[in-house]
Amino acid sequence: MGFLTTISPAEGVAAVMLLALIAYALLGGADYGAGVWDLMARGPRAQAQRDLIAHAIGPVWEANHVWLIIIIVLLFTGFPAAFTAVMTTLHVPLSLLLIGIVLRGSAFTFRSYDATELARRRWNRVFSIPSVVTPVLLGAVIGAIATGEPGRAAEAGGAAPLFATWLRPFPLAVGLFALNLFAYLAAVYLTLETDDPALQEDFRFKALVSAVTLGAVAWLVYFLAGIEAPLVHEGLSRSSWGASLRYATGAMAITAIAALWLRWYSVARLAAMFQAAMILWGAGTAQFPYLVPPHFDMVRGAAPRLVHQLLLIALGCGSVVLIPSLIYLFRVFKGHTFRADLAVASAAEEGPVNSSRA
Amino acid sequence: MTNLLAARLQMAMSLGFHIIFAAIGIALPLMMCIAEACWLRTGHPVYRVLARRWAKGAAILFAVGAVSGTVLSFELGLLWPGFMKFAGPIIGLGFGLEGFAFFTEAIFLGLYLYGWERLPARAHWLAGAIVAASGALSGVLVLSVNAWMNTPAGFRLVNGRAVEIDPLAALVSPAMLAEALHMSLAAYAATGLLVAGVHAVLLMKDRENPFHRKALGIALTVGGLASILQPMSGHYAAHVVAETQPVKLAAMEGQFQTERRAPLRIGGLPDPGTGTTPYALEIPAGLSILAYNDPNAEVKGLEAFPSDVRPPVRVVHLSFQVMVACGMAMAGVSLWAGLSWWRSRSVPTARAFLWAVALASPLGMIAIEAGWTVTEVGRQPWIIHDVMRTTDAVTSVPGLGISLAVYTVLYAGLGWIVVMLLLHQFRSSPRADELAAALTEDSH
Numbered sequence: 001m002g003f004l005t006t007i008s009p010a011e012g013v014a015a016v017m018l019l020a021l022i023a024y025a026l027l028g029g030a031d032y033g034a035g036v037w038d039l040m041a042r043g044p045r046a047q048a049q050r051d052l053i054a055h056a057i058g059p060v061w062e063a064n065h066v067w068l069i070i071i072i073v074l075l076f077t078g079f080p081a082a083f084t085a086v087m088t089t090l091h092v093p094l095s096l097l098l099i100g101i102v103l104r105g106s107a108f109t110f111r112s113y114d115a116t117e118l119a120r121r122r123w124n125r126v127f128s129i130p131s132v133v134t135p136v137l138l139g140a141v142i143g144a145i146a147t148g149e150p151g152r153a154a155e156a157g158g159a160a161p162l163f164a165t166w167l168r169p170f171p172l173a174v175g176l177f178a179l180n181l182f183a184y185l186a187a188v189y190l191t192l193e194t195d196d197p198a199l200q201e202d203f204r205f206k207a208l209v210s211a212v213t214l215g216a217v218a219w220l221v222y223f224l225a226g227i228e229a230p231l232v233h234e235g236l237s238r239s240s241w242g243a244s245l246r247y248a249t250g251a252m253a254i255t256a257i258a259a260l261w262l263r264w265y266s267v268a269r270l271a272a273m274f275q276a277a278m279i280l281w282g283a284g285t286a287q288f289p290y291l292v293p294p295h296f297d298m299v300r301g302a303a304p305r306l307v308h309q310l311l312l313i314a315l316g317c318g319s320v321v322l323i324p325s326l327i328y329l330f331r332v333f334k335g336h337t338f339r340a341d342l343a344v345a346s347a348a349e350e351g352p353v354n355s356s357r358a
Numbered sequence: 359m360t361n362l363l364a365a366r367l368q369m370a371m372s373l374g375f376h377i378i379f380a381a382i383g384i385a386l387p388l389m390m391c392i393a394e395a396c397w398l399r400t401g402h403p404v405y406r407v408l409a410r411r412w413a414k415g416a417a418i419l420f421a422v423g424a425v426s427g428t429v430l431s432f433e434l435g436l437l438w439p440g441f442m443k444f445a446g447p448i449i450g451l452g453f454g455l456e457g458f459a460f461f462t463e464a465i466f467l468g469l470y471l472y473g474w475e476r477l478p479a480r481a482h483w484l485a486g487a488i489v490a491a492s493g494a495l496s497g498v499l500v501l502s503v504n505a506w507m508n509t510p511a512g513f514r515l516v517n518g519r520a521v522e523i524d525p526l527a528a529l530v531s532p533a534m535l536a537e538a539l540h541m542s543l544a545a546y547a548a549t550g551l552l553v554a555g556v557h558a559v560l561l562m563k564d565r566e567n568p569f570h571r572k573a574l575g576i577a578l579t580v581g582g583l584a585s586i587l588q589p590m591s592g593h594y595a596a597h598v599v600a601e602t603q604p605v606k607l608a609a610m611e612g613q614f615q616t617e618r619r620a621p622l623r624i625g626g627l628p629d630p631g632t633g634t635t636p637y638a639l640e641i642p643a644g645l646s647i648l649a650y651n652d653p654n655a656e657v658k659g660l661e662a663f664p665s666d667v668r669p670p671v672r673v674v675h676l677s678f679q680v681m682v683a684c685g686m687a688m689a690g691v692s693l694w695a696g697l698s699w700w701r702s703r704s705v706p707t708a709r710a711f712l713w714a715v716a717l718a719s720p721l722g723m724i725a726i727e728a729g730w731t732v733t734e735v736g737r738q739p740w741i742i743h744d745v746m747r748t749t750d751a752v753t754s755v756p757g758l759g760i761s762l763a764v765y766t767v768l769y770a771g772l773g774w775i776v777v778m779l780l781l782h783q784f785r786s787s788p789r790a791d792e793l794a795a796a797l798t799e800d801s802h
Binding site for chain 2: 072091106158310318333
């Protein structure tokens with residue numbers, strides 16, 4: 001645990017922000033992905049798929065989306081200069097992102113409380129279309145920051161650019177990657193949310209397809225990073241840990257695909273979660289020590305040391321309340337996905353699969 | 359339209375929209391918990407139906423409050439980067455703690471709304487109580503930030519930069535307690551009477567309905583108690599404003615000259631041209647007493663301050679009058695309810711009383727909007743009182759008019775939909791004759 005004493009408070013806050021971003025991707029991201037599958041629901045079980053999605057994310061919805069606020073608050077408290085640089089130079093995609101968040105957040109609730117069938121169908125649209133657009137914008141913002149364009153524009157001063165910082169190949173590719181990643185996570189999770197074998201097969205198929213396309217988009221992002229985001233590209237390809245992280249991520253991806261193929265859904269879920277977490281961890285640490293390259297790092301524009309220390313103390317005390325509460329929430333509403341999976345797996349599988357995991 | 363005006367309008371609209379949902383999000387969970395506690399104590403199923411109904415309303419309003427709150431956390435930077443760059447490290451701790459409170463609220467709201475059949479009865483009630491408590495706490499923490507903008511503390515200004523930052527001192531700035539008390543009570547008063555008004559209207563059509571009678575009783579208890587306590591917290595708040603922001607007090611009262619035995623003005627239309635506030639009913643020495651508890655105290659007038667640091671006096675004075683008038687009317691209706699209850703030991707359902715409650719029901723939300731206008735416009739031209747001007751805080755991003763137009767349409771649409779959905783909930787509220795059937799069904 002030596003690293004705990006060697007990292008600075010600012011690095012500690014930045015690490016928590018990255019962890020919160022990973023939590024947002026794994027939980028809130030899956031909600032976006034579920035919206036994507038809601039929009040793409042087709043065939044004889046389209047309605048059953050939509051019902052399953054609504055049922056699966058209802059109880060945890062609000063909690064899944066607070067992570068984003070935590071990230072924003074930590075950013076403006078701990079790194080105010082980086083925060084204002086991002087908010088100024090990426091005003092347009094962030095504003096559009098917010099409209100998406102408002103539309104899908106309210107439509108998701110309105111859908112549950114509107115009585116008529118027609119209205120419900122309309123709310124579904126208002127929920128699912130921004131579910132596709134918003135992750136693209138979220139990814140584009142993160143991708144744009146990695147290119148260094150927003151940081152340079154902020155440093156240059158003058159009128160803030162509206163489109164030049166983010167309407168570029170690399171940010172848009174990262175947007176596409178985020179969309180694909182979220183859809184993949186959602187499909188993998190949803191296989192565990194039903195005991196209807198036909199529905200399970202539907203989402204297994206979606207998960208496998210999106211796993212393959214995710215791999216393709218990942219290569220595209222990596223290729224474009226070499227051109228537009230050299231910092232991240234170098235971090236991933238040349239650093240001491242970059243190669244091992246990439247191999248581990250790849251191994252997780254293969255494990256997830258194999259587990260989906262064999263219908264070991266719990267294994268697939270774990271592998272997909274680790275895969276997504278490692279991708280984000282890698283991208284985030286490749287940028288280290290910059291929050292908004294090429295100028296804003298852990299020191300320049302950061303809040304005084306005392307602020308970071310207080311933040312870390314507050315985060316520590318807060319987790320004592322929050323983590324048990326979150327675990328309780330997920331145990332109450334998602335506990336069945338652990339138990340049911342074993343039952344379904346043992347019913348559906350032949351061979352020694354279950355005994356090896358039981 | 360200038361960028362500054364567009365940014366101010368967008369912020370005013372976002373806050374004005376969010377504040378209603380935030381206030382209801384603080385108070386409605388408490389009422390829902392009281393209803394459920396009554397069910398646990400008495401076993402009367404009508405209380406359970408009531409708690410579930412209010413929970414439905416809370417779910418809709420919480421969702422809109424959550425997304426509009428998310429928008430606000432971004433808008434701080436999207437519209438006011440200059441402010442956030444300076445203030446972020448100083449006030450961020452308050453926002454951070456608020457984030458935790460809000461997170462707790464979101465977790466336990468999920469448990470409450472979806473856990474009726476899954477949690478043991480007491481655990482379920484406890485989840486609701488945590489929602490109510492964390493909602494109140496998150497309100498107090500957000501107000502600590504606003505209080506800091508009015509009475510900045512916890513740093514020293516050197517060449518326009520903040521040094522010796524002390525986030526804990528910023529958290530408990532001089533206006534904090536007054537604002538937290540006043541706004542929390544406002545949330546309970548406004549929401550309680552708003553809900554009471556809805557049930558009063560429904561009772562007029564269906565006088566014996568036990569569902570609406572019990573609902574009216576709980577809503578009046580929460581809203582009425584808060585309304586009666588509110589003038590006291592208002593008095594304290596006025597005292598703090600007088601001490602810390604005398605120019606805001608002068609604008610609130612339409613007080614142009616510095617004078618002893620300053621009168622309290624009821625109504626009136628300040629005229630900055632002549633420096634007078636005609637058409638007001640003046641209570642001699644009233645303002646000196648209100649602000650300093652001393653009829654001979656000197657109250658500073660607007661003219662004691664340079665013209666470039668005076669807030670727009672008309673808007674502030676009129677908003678303040680509207681807030682006070684609404685508050686007084688609410689306290690009056692609440693006293694009526696209290697006296698009737700004291701004499702007959704039951705919730706009054708006389709036609710005249712129900713009408714009074716129905717008419718009073720929107721007043722609380724109007725008072726909240728007006729009070730917010732007083733505190734925000736009354737601080738102009740400063741975004742941080744005496745430290746940073748609003749003009750220096752606004753973003754350099756061009757074309758904010760478009761953003762304003764889009765968000766206006768978005769919020770207008772959302773507001774309309776919420777009203778429609780809630781009206782639908784009210785229309786489908788159980789009538790006395792349907793209640794029996796609903797209750798037997800519910801107990802299965």
